[in-house]
Amino acid sequence: MAAAAGLASSAKETLPPALGSTSQPPPVFDGTTSLYICYFCPFAQRAWVTRNFKGLQDKIKLVAIDLQDKPAWYKEKVYPQGTVPSLEHNNEIVGESLDLIKYIDSNFDGPALLPGDAAKRQVADELIAYANAFTKALYSPLISHAEVSDEVVAALDKLEVALSKFNDGPFFLGQISLVDIAYVTILERVQIYYSHLRSYEITKGRPNLEKFIEEMNKIDAYTQTKNDPLFLLDLAKNHLKIA
Structure with a gap:
C-alpha cells in the first residue's frame, strides 16, 4: 500500500x-x-x-x-x-x-491504495461502505436546519474509534488508503459548516480525527484539490438558504 x-x-x-x-x-x-x-x-x-x-x-x-x-x-x-x-x-x-x-x-x-493484508482489507471495505451513511448523517441536520444531533455525534465518534484500530500510522488503515480519500473531502466541508453554522468543532475531544485531518493536509495530492473554506461556506449558505 x-x-x-x-x-x-x-x-x-x-x-x-x-x-x-x-x-x-x-x-x-x-x-x-x-x-x-x-x-x-x-x-x-x-x-x-x-x-x-x-x-x-x-x-x-x-x-x-x-x-x-x-x-x-x-x-x-x-x-x-x-x-x-x-x-x-x-x-x-x-x-x-x-x-x-x-x-x-x-x-x-x-x-x-488498498491493502493486501486481509484484515485491513476487510476494515477498508466496511469503512468505504459506511461513507455514504456518514455523509447523510452529517449533512441531514444542516439541510433540515436542525441542531447537532445524536446521529452526528455517533457518526463522528465512529470515525474516532476507527482511526485507533491500527497503530502504524495516523490514517484509517495506518497508512494512507482509499478509505482516507473517501472521508477527507466530506470532513473538509463539515468541519467548516459545523464550526460556522452550529458553533460545533468536530475534532473537539477527538484527537485521532484531529491528527488525521492535520496529516491529510500535508499531502499535496489532496491539498491541491482543496477550495477556499469561505468559498465552500458561501456555497453551503446559498444552498441551505442561510443569510
Whole structure:
C-alpha cells in the first residue's frame, strides 16, 4: 500500500476552465481518458485526489463541469445520470465516486491504495461502505436546519474509534488508503459548516480525527484539490438558504 507517495511536492496543475451550457463539448470517446469533475464537489474531489495520488495527471485528463450551469451534452453524450464524477476510459463510462476511486486504483499504475493484508482489507471495505451513511448523517441536520444531533455525534465518534484500530500510522488503515480519500473531502466541508453554522468543532475531544485531518493536509495530492473554506461556506449558505 502507498506510503510516502503523494507527499512529494510537484508543480501545481493548471486547471482547465469549467464548461457550462454554452461551452462546446470536448471530443468524446476518442481514446482520451477523461475524468469529469466539478471543482467544488466533494464526491468528484475523491476521484481527483485518487488520480493525483497515483501520479496520473498525464494519463487522466480533467474535464471540469459547471454544475450551476450544466451543459446538456454532458448528460446526453457522456454520462446519462448527469452527475460527477465520471471517468471515460476504454470507450466506457464509470461513475459513482466510491466505485470510481476503486476503479482508478485497480486499473491504473501508481501506488496501491488498498491493502493486501486481509484484515485491513476487510476494515477498508466496511469503512468505504459506511461513507455514504456518514455523509447523510452529517449533512441531514444542516439541510433540515436542525441542531447537532445524536446521529452526528455517533457518526463522528465512529470515525474516532476507527482511526485507533491500527497503530502504524495516523490514517484509517495506518497508512494512507482509499478509505482516507473517501472521508477527507466530506470532513473538509463539515468541519467548516459545523464550526460556522452550529458553533460545533468536530475534532473537539477527538484527537485521532484531529491528527488525521492535520496529516491529510500535508499531502499535496489532496491539498491541491482543496477550495477556499469561505468559498465552500458561501456555497453551503446559498444552498441551505442561510443569510
